[in-house]
Amino acid sequence: MAIPAGAPPGAATREVTLDNGLKVLVREEHTAPLASVWCWYRVGSKDERPGLTGVSHWVEHMNFKGTTNIPRDQVKGIIEQFGGSWNGYTWIDQTTYLETATRDALDRMLFIEAERMARCLYDPEDCESERTVIISELQGGENDPDQLLDQELTAAAFKAHPYRHPTIGWLSDLQTMSRDDLYGYYRKYYIPNNATLVIVGDVDTDAALANVERRFGALAAGPEPDRIRTVEPEQSGERRVTIRKEGTAAYLRVGYHAPAASDPRFAPALLLDAVLTGAKGVNLWSSFRGVPPQRTARLYRALVDTGLASFVSGAMLPTEQPFLYTVSATATDGMALASVEAALLEELDRVRAAGITPSELDRAKTQLHAQLVFDADSVTNVAHQLGYFETIGGRQLFDDLPRAIHATTLEDVAAVAGSMLTVSNRTIGWYDPTNA
Amino acid sequence: MSLPSVSHGLAPVRTVLPNGVAVIAKDTRKTAAVTINVALRAGSIGDPPGLDGATFLLSRVIDRGTTTRSADDIAEALESRGVSLSVGVTRHVFSVSCTCLSADFPEVFAVLSDIIRHPRVPETELRTRKGEVATGLRQDEDNPAVRASDALMAQLYGATHPYGRPAKGTLDTVDRLSPNDLLNVHRAGFVPGATSVVIVGAVSTSHAVEVVHAGLGSWHASQGPAIPLPAPERARSRRRHVISMMNKAQADIAYGFTTMTRHDPDYYAFSLLNNVFGQYALGGRLGDSIRERQGMAYYVYSSFDANVAPGPLVVRAGVSGANVDRAIASIDEEIAVLVREGPTAKEHKESTDYLIGSLPRSLETNAGIAHFLQTAEFFGLGMNHDLELPGLLRAVTFDQIKEVATRYLDPGVATVVVAGPYADTQD
Numbered sequence: 001m002a003i004p005a006g007a008p009p010g011a012a013t014r015e016v017t018l019d020n021g022l023k024v025l026v027r028e029e030h031t032a033p034l035a036s037v038w039c040w041y042r043v044g045s046k047d048e049r050p051g052l053t054g055v056s057h058w059v060e061h062m063n064f065k066g067t068t069n070i071p072r073d074q075v076k077g078i079i080e081q082f083g084g085s086w087n088g089y090t091w092i093d094q095t096t097y098l099e100t101a102t103r104d105a106l107d108r109m110l111f112i113e114a115e116r117m118a119r120c121l122y123d124p125e126d127c128e129s130e131r132t133v134i135i136s137e138l139q140g141g142e143n144d145p146d147q148l149l150d151q152e153l154t155a156a157a158f159k160a161h162p163y164r165h166p167t168i169g170w171l172s173d174l175q176t177m178s179r180d181d182l183y184g185y186y187r188k189y190y191i192p193n194n195a196t197l198v199i200v201g202d203v204d205t206d207a208a209l210a211n212v213e214r215r216f217g218a219l220a221a222g223p224e225p226d227r228i229r230t231v232e233p234e235q236s237g238e239r240r241v242t243i244r245k246e247g248t249a250a251y252l253r254v255g256y257h258a259p260a261a262s263d264p265r266f267a268p269a270l271l272l273d274a275v276l277t278g279a280k281g282v283n284l285w286s287s288f289r290g291v292p293p294q295r296t297a298r299l300y301r302a303l304v305d306t307g308l309a310s311f312v313s314g315a316m317l318p319t320e321q322p323f324l325y326t327v328s329a330t331a332t333d334g335m336a337l338a339s340v341e342a343a344l345l346e347e348l349d350r351v352r353a354a355g356i357t358p359s360e361l362d363r364a365k366t367q368l369h370a371q372l373v374f375d376a377d378s379v380t381n382v383a384h385q386l387g388y389f390e391t392i393g394g395r396q397l398f399d400d401l402p403r404a405i406h407a408t409t410l411e412d413v414a415a416v417a418g419s420m421l422t423v424s425n426r427t428i429g430w431y432d433p434t435n436a
Numbered sequence: 437m438s439l440p441s442v443s444h445g446l447a448p449v450r451t452v453l454p455n456g457v458a459v460i461a462k463d464t465r466k467t468a469a470v471t472i473n474v475a476l477r478a479g480s481i482g483d484p485p486g487l488d489g490a491t492f493l494l495s496r497v498i499d500r501g502t503t504t505r506s507a508d509d510i511a512e513a514l515e516s517r518g519v520s521l522s523v524g525v526t527r528h529v530f531s532v533s534c535t536c537l538s539a540d541f542p543e544v545f546a547v548l549s550d551i552i553r554h555p556r557v558p559e560t561e562l563r564t565r566k567g568e569v570a571t572g573l574r575q576d577e578d579n580p581a582v583r584a585s586d587a588l589m590a591q592l593y594g595a596t597h598p599y600g601r602p603a604k605g606t607l608d609t610v611d612r613l614s615p616n617d618l619l620n621v622h623r624a625g626f627v628p629g630a631t632s633v634v635i636v637g638a639v640s641t642s643h644a645v646e647v648v649h650a651g652l653g654s655w656h657a658s659q660g661p662a663i664p665l666p667a668p669e670r671a672r673s674r675r676r677h678v679i680s681m682m683n684k685a686q687a688d689i690a691y692g693f694t695t696m697t698r699h700d701p702d703y704y705a706f707s708l709l710n711n712v713f714g715q716y717a718l719g720g721r722l723g724d725s726i727r728e729r730q731g732m733a734y735y736v737y738s739s740f741d742a743n744v745a746p747g748p749l750v751v752r753a754g755v756s757g758a759n760v761d762r763a764i765a766s767i768d769e770e771i772a773v774l775v776r777e778g779p780t781a782k783e784h785k786e787s788t789d790y791l792i793g794s795l796p797r798s799l800e801t802n803a804g805i806a807h808f809l810q811t812a813e814f815f816g817l818g819m820n821h822d823l824e825l826p827g828l829l830r831a832v833t834f835d836q837i838k839e840v841a842t843r844y845l846d847p848g849v850a851t852v853v854v855a856g857p858y859a860d861t862q863d
Contacts, residue, residue, distance in 0.1 A: 031466045032800045076717040076724070077786050083793020102796060129731035132756075137734035139685035140754045143580055143856075246683035248578040249571060279518065293520040295511035307564045310571035332567040333574050363516050370469075370518025374535050377467050377801045433578075 013386060013395070014205050016212075020221040021193025024212050025386050025395065027200045029379050035201030036100040036379040037109040039116065040387040043189035044093045045167040046321070047228065054169015055177060055185050057090040058134055062182055063097070063190075064088070065126045067115035072123070078112065079105065086112070091284070092163050093320040094391045095189075100380045103202040107211055113197065114215040117190050127179040135175070138168045145431045146251050146328065149243060153429035156241045157255045157324055161232035191222030196390045200383035232257065232322065239427040247433030250331040252309075252340050254348075255427045256420050258325035261318035262393040267404035268412040269316050269325060269420065274364035275356045275413075276347070277314030277327065281371030282401065284317065285384040293367055302347045303329055308340050320392040325420060337430050352421040355414030368405050445823040446799065448634075448809055449641040456629030457652045460809050460819070461644035462636045464802055470541045470637030470644075471802035472534055472548060475810045478625025479528040481598035481663050487617055489605015491625075493562075493569055494618045495523045495530060500561035502554040505547070507561055513547050521548070527599055528744055529814065530625070535803065538638040542647050549651030552631075555622055557615040569610050576604070580688040581754070583679050584855040588690035591675055591851045592748055593668045599745060600668075627657040632813045636802040665745045668694045671849040678860035679853070687757050687856025691767055692750040695844050698742040698815045704828050705836040706740060706749075706844070711787040712779045712837075713770070714738025714751060721770045722751065730766065732759045749844065757857040764854075768847040775845055778838030792826045 013027045045056050066072035079086045084101025097116060099109040141147045151166045158164030168174075197216070199208050235257055259265040270282070278294025294300045294312075303309035309329040316325045327348075331340045356364075376382055389398035448462040480491045499521055500507040514521060517540040524531045532552060536544040576582040586602065593600030605613075633652070635644040671693070696702060714722040719737040726736045736753035755763045779787070798804050799822065812821040854860070 031464075033796055034800060077790075080717055080790045081786060081793070083790055083795065083797060085794070085797065100797060102793060129729070132731040133727060133734055136686060136732065136755060139756060140734055142685040145578070248574040278515075278520070290522060291520055293515040293518060295507075296515045304568070305564065307567050310568040330571060330575070333571040334567075366516060367518040370537055373467050373469055373537060374518075377469065377803075379800070 014209070016209055018192065018213065018217055020217070020219055022216050022219070023196045023390065024209065025196065025198045025390065026203070026205045026208050027382065027386065028203060028205055029200055029382060030202050032379065033103050033202050034100060034379050035103045035106045035109070035199065035203050036098060036383040037106070037113060038096055038098045038198040038383045038387045039113040040094055040096045040196045040198065040391045041189055042093070042194050042391055043095050043225070044091050045165060046092050046162045047189070047225070048162060048165070049228070051173055052177060052181060052185070053165045053173045054134070054167070055181060056095055057167050057169065058130065058174070058177065059182055059186050060088050060090045060095050061130050061134060062122055062127065062186070063116050063120050065123065065130070066121045068119040068121070070112070070115055072121070072126070079108065082108065090167055092167060092323070094388070096387060098380065098383070106199070106203055106208065110211055110215045114219065117192065117195065117216070118219050120186060122179060122183045122186065124179050127182060131174065134168070135171070138171060138174065141168060145245070145247050145249070145433070146330070149251050149253050149429050149431040150326075152241045152243055153253050153255050153326070153427055154324065156239050156429070157235075157257065157427040158232055160230050161321070162228055162230065163232070163321070163323055188222070188225050192216060192219050193221045194225060196387050198383045198387040200386065201379040235425050238423050240429070241427065242430045242432055244432050244434050246435055247431065249333070250337045250433055251431040252329045252331065252337055252344065253326055253429040254344065255324040255326045255429070256425050257322055258316060258420060259416070260320060260322050260393070261389070261397050263322070265412075265416045266318065267401065268408050268416040270368065271361065271364045271405065271408055272351070272356070272413050272417050273314045273316040273325065274367055275360045276351065277312060279364060279367035279371050280315075281368070281375045282318050282398075283375040283381055283385055284388065286375050286381050296363065298347050298351065299327065299344065302343050303340060306343070307332055308335050308343055318389070318392060318397070337432055341428065348421045352417045355410055355417060358410060361408070361410055361413065365405055365408075369402065372402060445820060446805065446809070448819055449645065450819050451645055453628070453649055453653050455653065455656055456631070457648070457655070458632040458813060459645050459648045460632065460634045460813060461641035462805055462809065463639065463641050464636060464805070465638050466802065468538050468638050469535050469802065470538050470635060470639050471806045472536070472545060473634040473806040473810055474532045474548060474552060475632050475634075475814065476530045476552070476626055477528060477630040477814075478530040479526050480603040481527050481665065482621060482625045483601065484617070484621070486609070487605075487613060488601050488609045489569070489603070490613055490617055490621045491530060492525050492604045493565065493610060493613055494555075494621050495525045496565040496569060497557055497561055497618065498523060498555045498622075499551045500565070501556040501558045502550045503556055504554065505550060507558070510547060510551065514544065517544060519544055525603065527603065533806070541639055542650075545647050545651050552626065553652070553655050555619070557618050559615060562615055562618070566610055566613070569604065570607055573604060573607055573610070580679075580681055580684050580686070580855040583681070584688040584690035584853045585750070585752070587677055587679060587853045587855070588692050588750060588851060589748070591677055591853065592671070592692060592694050597668060598663065598665060623657075624660045627659050628652065628655050629659050632810060634806045634809045634813070636806045636809070667746055670694055671851055674848055675851045676860070677853045678858060679855040680859055681855055682857050684856045686754050687760050687854055687858045689753045689755065689760065689763060690750060690853045691764065692748045692851055693844055693849070694746050695740065695749050696742050696746050697744060700742065702836065702840045703742055705832045705840045706742070707791065708784065708787050708829065708832050709774075709779070709837050709841050710738055710740040710749060711791060712783045713774055716783070716787050716790060721774065722753075722767065725766050725770055726753060726763055730762070732763055736763075760854055760858045764852060768850070771845045771847050775841045778834055778841065781834070784834055784837065788829050788832070791829050795822060795825065
């Protein structure tokens, strides 16, 4: 098995690749009697073609519905009996599954993930039943005006790249997709050489690796999935989208095409966002559950402290390919969206023209450093970060992030602000309620 | 000050300062960080008559200036250290919490102490925060999930009961609140004897207690009169309330009963009942029926909030307008079967194992430990509650679970609220 690959001497994470191509990352953390297992697949909504939007996410749902060796009626409780939780999520670049439970459940967790990789059932009745569950999930999202605006803005910002369609999919595709579509997609992407298995917790690395080999070693590799190669053309002019629907609050969202996680401009862009809206960290599983330290952030002061907006946030997310930097604001009741937009764009123009100050850079670095510490507080979070970054470009990106943040200069931030926050690179979205 | 400790399990140090502030400290070394969780028994039940939302608005403005620090001073002191303060209000508790790097703990706690003891409520800050709260209330008006949940509480407890009143207030009450109103709320509820401070993280327990003493040890204020909290009258017939929101894509159902207090001897039996009914795995029996077998909902679950006064059992589901009646009928059916037959032996064992086995997971992070210890302190469960909990759950019998199901769950007296694209045809 086991071709040791590239882990630096003394690194806390052991990296091994099985003969079938499955990459395995193991990190011992003995702070609690727990273990977290995540299995990551390099497949997300960016891999979907027209007519099959939402298939990655639907496949994720189907992969909780029984396997050859885990009958449907035994799925319930299979990890809960160890006090554990399990879950999964799908986004633009990835689909992932996790279990966190007491350490004695490690073999059970590996068994579940090995089964999921190769032996899910896709019973036709279950596929039909899940169709309505997923449509219910889509409709629940549509109840939220801010989410609806995000979907419309993203679709407008990208005209060619598959990042343009929502991970949940378009309704007509969800209504027409077949069981064979789902199963074919599953078989194409759920292969060991398209996956990364991460184990973090109160485990013995050698024993865990032996167990991984036993559970996964016999699974056959598959042909490398073909990928959509479309590159989004450079945006050549400002775009606008306005939703006019019944509602009680007005929302503004501005999106700029932004650097991917592997781009040297990513760390400067993170720092720029921290100065504008407060530092969030880079853990999609945990960083965005609370309010960031943003009272000293430029856009908070320009929009919220002035009473124009009741809320402002920014999102500079690590992605495999260039995605969007978005800034969102909710207009204070009675405030015109045009006024909120004018104040927001004025601040962005200012930072594009003049950059940030040394004290702002220092504060942003401190905040991001603290967030990286806070986000490493559980085996689940640590395992998430290893797998997430490995899937979108290599875990070295995450390991190097503190150094990249530390090394970022005022000029680096000014350069990314100057190139990213331009008029021709942005899409502006309004949710303008008809009866507010 | 004495520093007694329990010798197994979490084994936090608990002490009470001479002025009545309870301090609970737990030294962990997971990361170079410390979680601070301050709880004051000064929740929204303390809103003065006619001023619903006063405590909530105080929570939005309390960290916007003290007698010696401006809002900018506070923001600078916290954010230059990467700290974001979380201020929250429940019916009974006003909480101030954050996580900071260990090295910053004394300075950060000093700022928190000042915020808690000496808020100033500047007029300009209040005006801005009122705008935020008003916008939030307007957003809630357009949110079927919030509308259904709030309406259920008002139906279950009545519009004047502290659990039934709107905790965030209304556009009218929020608009009328003055700085003095908020400072009066602060004066009445923020007292050392009603305060507990939990410190968890990479700091020695003795240092944690010293820092808390430095910040809050000189604080003196007397407890006001207790707020009357009558037991709600239990429903005698089925109630149904529909909030039509035809512009929405999905309807939210909130379905519930009033139940028991946290100190009820049947609390653990009801916890197991709730887990079997609407929690275990993907939503217990409710999830099996409404999501897994019938494919009607992305989410369906029950929650149980035993409290100082008898709290509710609430079922929540999000379904299409066309499936509302079917989903409600399914909830009725699952209750009827559970009352008639009780849980199966397998369900009883699984839920017991789960609630016990999930304890290490809930106590993994500093914030998780702090939350657990604050709950134990609030309800007087003891600092060894983590050790006692497994035995309390294991002692629950099948008969006890069936008995509490029979006593509290009856579709004939359920209160049902629907908000969303649905027009009631039953009225």
